[in-house]
Amino acid sequence: MAGKRKTIKQRNEELAKENKKIRNYGLKFRAFSTPKQHEQIIQTIGCARFTFNFFLGERQEVYHETKETLRSGEFKQSFNALKDHPMFNWLKKVDKFALECALEQVDDAFDRFFKGQNRYPKFRSKHKSKQSYSTKETNGNIALDFEKEQIKLPKLGWVNVKLSKKQRRLFKEQGFNGKIKGATVTVHSSGQTHISLKIEEVVPIENDIDWSLVSAENIMGCDLGLTHFLIDSNGNKIENPRYLKQYLKKLATLQRQLKNKKKGSSNYKKLQHNVAKLHLKISNLRKDFLHKQSRKLVNENQVIVLEDLNVKGLIKNKKLARSIADVSWSTFVTFVSYKAIWDNKKVVLINRFFASSKQCNGCKEKHTLLSLSDRIWVCPSCGAEHDRDRNAANNIKEEGIRILRTPVAS
Ligand SMILES: [Zn+2]
Known part of the structure; x- marks a missing residue:
């Protein structure tokens, strides 16, 4: 050849x-x-x-x-x-x-x-x-x-x-x-x-699909979170890879040790090298995971609704796990978006400050008292019991449908 x-x-x-x-x-x-x-x-x-x-x-x-x-x-x-x-x-x-x-x-x-x-x-x-x-x-x-x-x-x-x-x-x-x-x-x-x-x-690459006509069952809402990597509006959960957690723990330990070493010393340099190596390893594993999950999501759905995580002011967080998650989420959104373009599918990004987790998907009532630790809650207005993340994914899906079906003046 x-x-x-x-x-x-x-x-x-x-x-x-x-x-x-x-x-x-x-x-x-x-x-x-x-x-x-x-x-x-x-x-x-x-x-x-x-x-x-x-x-x-x-x-x-x-x-x-x-x-x-x-x-x-x-x-x-x-x-x-x-x-x-x-x-x-x-x-x-x-x-x-x-x-x-x-x-x-x-x-x-x-x-x-x-x-x-x-x-x-x-x-x-x-x-x-x-x-x-x-x-x-x-x-x-x-x-x-x-x-x-x-x-x-x-x-x-x-x-x-x-x-x-x-x-x-x-x-x-x-x-x-x-x-x-x-x-x-x-x-x-x-x-x-x-x-x-x-x-x-x-x-x-683009064809003339009228996305406002796609039926609701072909639209998938996804909530990206810390407890699970992703929960979709059908209730499917994707766990964060376990090895990632282990490596992050190791990374945190190394970085703590690094702080206590004298800057510029040979021990410091050695440790610094190890930190860099571990960073690279985590980054490769994470990318591999994100590629696989985004490919699966695009293969299985026609329209995918995600929170737009690439907005300015992505909250700076000191916690390592959280900052890594932030990077993963926005990379994931990017991966899903371009894979969808390749396959003639559609990604709808919704405002990330859309109150997705505090609104009851049943009666649409907002519950500001809901705290982050409430994984399962009962809506005081209509009595529906919600898994917090799945409820959020359903709200994201509905917001996506609303955007798809709102005519845009062009
Ligand atoms: Zn309700």
């Missing part, structure tokens, strides 16, 4: 400036090949299987003898020379990109094996019920004509396919704006053939 090209991540970062992103998806079609095309497909599958197995064997042998890893890029030249040999020139009758793909699939199989995602690569058998080959797009050698319902493939020419009703409607409404990156042709033992196209499309 060409490693010099820009990665998807880099391209997405550039596209984000124009409010666009890359979307990868597949399109699968039932194919109706002519007998001649079918013969060519079967031949190509055979050649791709041969290529895969040949290179897999070669790679294993080279490793066995030299402990070196032979990558497809290095092997390609000798493989092309092999195709010129009279014994192997039948390989030249088929799509050469299919054979290149087979070589790269061996690399991929090993890469996944070393990452622990797959078992050790196996030789391909010709007796499986599904046989396939993949090929890649170069200079327009793969194309889709959705009006004629045909796909062009190397060496095969135009193959008839059948569009689903949904595909036909979508193409009619929006046309086809994607770029074809590759194709996989699969033949089942029943004789049915399918063609899957790998598509890459640059799409606008």
Whole structure:
């Protein structure tokens, strides 16, 4: 694979400036090949299987003898020379990109094996019920004509396919704006053939969802707190990670010790170094936790309502646990916000001084006497019993709904 090209991540970062992103998806079609095309497909599958197995064997042998890893890029030249040999020139009758793909699939199989995602690569058998080959797009050698319902493939020419009703409607409404990156042709033992196209499309990040119409059950209110990291309006609680507490305790101890040391002494410097190291460790663990939780929240909800913690005057607090929590909350709000933009979802930020915890979610009565220590309370006006944080999450959700449904003059 060409490693010099820009990665998807880099391209997405550039596209984000124009409010666009890359979307990868597949399109699968039932194919109706002519007998001649079918013969060519079967031949190509055979050649791709041969290529895969040949290179897999070669790679294993080279490793066995030299402990070196032979990558497809290095092997390609000798493989092309092999195709010129009279014994192997039948390989030249088929799509050469299919054979290149087979070589790269061996690399991929090993890469996944070393990452622990797959078992050790196996030789391909010709007796499986599904046989396939993949090929890649170069200079327009793969194309889709959705009006004629045909796909062009190397060496095969135009193959008839059948569009689903949904595909036909979508193409009619929006046309086809994607770029074809590759194709996989699969033949089942029943004789049915399918063609899957790998598509890459640059799409606008924002779409025209009317957020004021989103129903309440697709809106999630979240209360971020000290006792729990997060409580949502369905009553789900996410605990603060336990290790964080332990490390914070350790950090507090170290910082206390640091205070008692003479500034500039070697002991002071040593301790200072340890404090810095621990800070970094906590920061990495916290970020990892925040990424996971924000991803989960965005995956599971369409609209997320959070308190806006990035307002000026975030209360300065001397307590370490509290200041760390403040940083975590605003980082979390940032993470949720940009992940939501990527996924075409919506974040509503509400004023953090909105009296979320002291208002009864049932009768809307405010209870100023409620103290921070009251985890569970009974509303003196309507008698409803509330879990303090869940009540807050529900109020946050309702405030979010109110904002969503209030028309803005623009
Ligand atoms: Zn009440």
